Amino acid sequence: MITITPNDFLYLGPLGVLTLVGFLLVLAEAFTIGKHRQFLMQLTVAGCVLAMLAAIVTWRQLQPGQTISAFSGMLIADRMSMFLIALFSGTTALVAMLGSAHQSEYGWEVGEFYGLMLLATAGMAMIAMAGDLVTIFIGIETMSLAVYVMTAARRGSRGGSEGAMKYFLMGAFASGFLVYGMALLYGATGSTNLAVIRGVLAGQASSPLTVAAVFLLIVAFGFKVAAIPFHMWAPDAYEGAPTPVTGFMAAAVKTAAFAGMIRVFVFGLGGDVVPFGHIGWSTIFAIMAAITMTVGNIAALRQENVKRMLAYSSIAHAGVLLVGIVTAGIDPAGEGLSAVLFYLLSYSATTVGAFGVMVWIGNRDRERVLISDWYGLGAAKPAAALVMTIFMLSFAGIPPTGGFFAKFILFKSALMAQDGSLLWLVIIGVLNSMISIYYYLKLVMAMYFREATGEFKPLRSGALTFVLVTCGLLVMHMGMMPSRWLGYLGI
Amino acid sequence: MTSAFYDLTVSHFLILAAALFMIGVAGVLLRRNAIIVMMSIELMLNAANITILAFSRGFAGEHRAAFQGQTFALIVIAIAAAEAAVGLAIVVTVFRSRRHSDIDRLTLLKN
Amino acid sequence: MNQVVVRWLWVSIAAALVVFFVAAPGLALAAEHSAQAEVSAHTFKNSKAVAFLFWFLAAGTLGGSIFVITRRNMVTAVMGMVATFFAIAGLFLMLYASFLAVMQVLVYAGAIMVLFVFVIMILNRPEDEPWAIHGLLGKGMAAIGLLYLFKRLASILWQVKDTHGLVVEKAQLAADVVLNHADPGVAAGTKELITRSYQFGSVEGVGYTLFSNYLFPFEAVSIVLLVAVVGAIAIARPLHKEAEMADQEAP
Numbered sequence: 058m059i060t061i062t063p064n065d066f067l068y069l070g071p072l073g074v075l076t077l078v079g080f081l082l083v084l085a086e087a088f089t090i091g092k093h094r095q096f097l098m099q100l101t102v103a104g105c106v107l108a109m110l111a112a113i114v115t116w117r118q119l120q121p122g123q124t125i126s127a128f129s130g131m132l133i134a135d136r137m138s139m140f141l142i143a144l145f146s147g148t149t150a151l152v153a154m155l156g157s158a159h160q161s162e163y164g165w166e167v168g169e170f171y172g173l174m175l176l177a178t179a180g181m182a183m184i185a186m187a188g189d190l191v192t193i194f195i196g197i198e199t200m201s202l203a204v205y206v207m208t209a210a211r212r213g214s215r216g217g218s219e220g221a222m223k224y225f226l227m228g229a230f231a232s233g234f235l236v237y238g239m240a241l242l243y244g245a246t247g248s249t250n251l252a253v254i255r256g257v258l259a260g261q262a263s264s265p266l267t268v269a270a271v272f273l274l275i276v277a278f279g280f281k282v283a284a285i286p287f288h289m290w291a292p293d294a295y296e297g298a299p300t301p302v303t304g305f306m307a308a309a310v311k312t313a314a315f316a317g318m319i320r321v322f323v324f325g326l327g328g329d330v331v332p333f334g335h336i337g338w339s340t341i342f343a344i345m346a347a348i349t350m351t352v353g354n355i356a357a358l359r360q361e362n363v364k365r366m367l368a369y370s371s372i373a374h375a376g377v378l379l380v381g382i383v384t385a386g387i388d389p390a391g392e393g394l395s396a397v398l399f400y401l402l403s404y405s406a407t408t409v410g411a412f413g414v415m416v417w418i419g420n421r422d423r424e425r426v427l428i429s430d431w432y433g434l435g436a437a438k439p440a441a442a443l444v445m446t447i448f449m450l451s452f453a454g455i456p457p458t459g460g461f462f463a464k465f466i467l468f469k470s471a472l473m474a475q476d477g478s479l480l481w482l483v484i485i486g487v488l489n490s491m492i493s494i495y496y497y498l499k500l501v502m503a504m505y506f507r508e509a510t511g512e513f514k515p516l517r518s519g520a521l522t523f524v525l526v527t528c529g530l531l532v533m534h535m536g537m538m539p540s541r542w543l544g545y546l547g548i
Numbered sequence: 549m550t551s552a553f554y555d556l557t558v559s560h561f562l563i564l565a566a567a568l569f570m571i572g573v574a575g576v577l578l579r580r581n582a583i584i585v586m587m588s589i590e591l592m593l594n595a596a597n598i599t600i601l602a603f604s605r606g607f608a609g610e611h612r613a614a615f616q617g618q619t620f621a622l623i624v625i626a627i628a629a630a631e632a633a634v635g636l637a638i639v640v641t642v643f644r645s646r647r648h649s650d651i652d653r654l655t656l657l658k659n
Numbered sequence: 660m661n662q663v664v665v666r667w668l669w670v671s672i673a674a675a676l677v678v679f680f681v682a683a684p685g686l687a688l689a690a691e692h693s694a695q696a697e698v699s700a701h702t703f704k705n706s707k708a709v710a711f712l713f714w715f716l717a718a719g720t721l722g723g724s725i726f727v728i729t730r731r732n733m734v735t736a737v738m739g740m741v742a743t744f745f746a747i748a749g750l751f752l753m754l755y756a757s758f759l760a761v762m763q764v765l766v767y768a769g770a771i772m773v774l775f776v777f778v779i780m781i782l783n784r785p786e787d788e789p790w791a792i793h794g795l796l797g798k799g800m801a802a803i804g805l806l807y808l809f810k811r812l813a814s815i816l817w818q819v820k821d822t823h824g825l826v827v828e829k830a831q832l833a834a835d836v837v838l839n840h841a842d843p844g845v846a847a848g849t850k851e852l853i854t855r856s857y858q859f860g861s862v863e864g865v866g867y868t869l870f871s872n873y874l875f876p877f878e879a880v881s882i883v884l885l886v887a888v889v890g891a892i893a894i895a896r897p898l899h900k901e902a903e904m905a906d907q908e909a910p
Contacts, residue, residue, distance in 0.1 A: 128875035169893040176886050195879045202634050206890030218641040225638050233592030240596045244603035265815040439569050557820035558834045563813045564717050570809045575728035577801045585747035591724050607753040615868040626880045630887035632771045636778045
């Protein structure tokens, strides 16, 4: 009669910690009044660190390649999911520190912010551990609903509510596609469990119904990762949201969407489901990756607003990550999957750091979001300019930063997949990296070779400094010793 | 033709759901009022639910697969409710700051 | 009385009548159908009355949804939506999902639509959306594209009626292979579920699945609902400044 055993709860530790601390924060918000709410941020960080530790402990208990399914296959605990949960928790902790400084400076101390952020992280953990389409759907919705609210959390900001509206409508539209695709997949295979779906689809010519389902899922995930042509919400939502929330969206939410993609496409659907081209659904993703990289980078070239530039740059990075997904799909034995995970790690650290500098540089009177606002930072604040330069180099993929090795490993694994059939995609990717150097260095040039316009009055906050230093060191360390970090993936 | 009319199959329900889904997509693409767009999204979710339940009816001989579908549909309804609540809250926020809810007139953030 | 309000009232009454005439007989017939028929795998009990009921509900669903997306008046659109949901509930009954049909009426037609009506009343801007002529070409192309997609999808779905029986057997085999190897506890659970046979679509069956195999999603939905409640309150409550101003004006 009972199908749930105590065993099932054993691997639920990290997810449970995130959820419980999230509940606690929502309660704490309700029972405290006034502006002395620094402890909310501290509680958030403590919860994230605890969840991270739990994920690391669980990670150590699992063998490489071992998968444990819990709750009738609804959740899967393996090393990849634990790695991703640790990554999400770390990102959330750092963003919470940014959020505190930004909130007190710009006067939007919304107490619910932290609780929602942790619950969003719990949704991401669900996606990372998902073994069933239902879990993926619930995880994506938990995360998305919380992030829509966080985008609009700065009350009275017209940009915030407008960005949230566009983000919500496009996100809900994508959810419609997601559910309909899942419904058709359920009809085509008779199950919502990803492992069972894989078993049913393996070794048979795929039915037209499966093809239709996969197309719908591609559209849905295309919206979620902001791949072109489904990207139109991203620049507006990124620009409208408060800067720490933008960092959260660009780093953690994008990573979670890719985790969902890995679960559904790489693990659930195998490589040869869609008879479209010779590499299955990967063909569509390969084309999408090429367009996304190119258009994202070209659009980023002409942006004058740093936030908007980083939004287009994050679209371009989604294109690079899609190359990794294609590689992992057509060559499951290769290094595609670990390349994607390493890229996500380095991209998250860089993104949080870059948005940290953006939070740091502005103040209530002058938010400094345009490139011209960054003129002369190198002379006035050399340390901050150095850190930002590290992040820009990492985004552009220049050694010795983590971004360089992430791109290198990813393109190398793509080259080795299927005897170089992805050569054209790698060439496009490398060309795009060269284009992207131009606009990343534009910001660096602005910092070092222009005269300052007005005195810099950055935010002074210990937490903020900690975030910047941590992210800078992490990015450099990933660039110096990538093999150690690849070892932490353990796949 | 008459047999297609009288002999109901799973496909009848599925095609009806597909039509409903397309109407929902059309509503999202063609309308500019945020509330109508949200209703169109609800139509899309309902189309997905009809599809799930029709397949589940088709699997009626096998209890696990069939009940899986019905439970999935229940969860979709719950989440649609949550989504509607958040969406309407965002509409109220936008309306408060600019007295309308037209998507096309939200042009503060542009290139 | 305001002319707009009067028109709303008339439209609402008309819509309610439509709801009554579309949905009530349909629901009654469908309930009867659902109670009497034995569920056998892969076959539908076909009679002319059932077929007519289906086409009736299909017309209600499609007509209602087209009504929704073509209205300028938002309250009218909501009424069309309610009619659509009643028709969909009837379809759910025809598919032996009686519990889901009740939920559809209670949650969708009852709760969500009332929420929509409340927000529309708060906004109180009935018709601020003139039809744009300049975008007509794009809209026409979008409509043609959607029609084409629908035709492709429909031709795929029309073939499903011949093949879906096979799918179940494959899924059964795959589930035994995959889940048995993954976790013996799961396999025992699924065997248990198969040996207990509930009447298809019964509340017991749905409840059993919800609290056994679907326990985790059931719990996780509570997180989504919490996020929605907390989030909606966080952004939709009045700003402190507004509240203070209201306080000052009050005395």
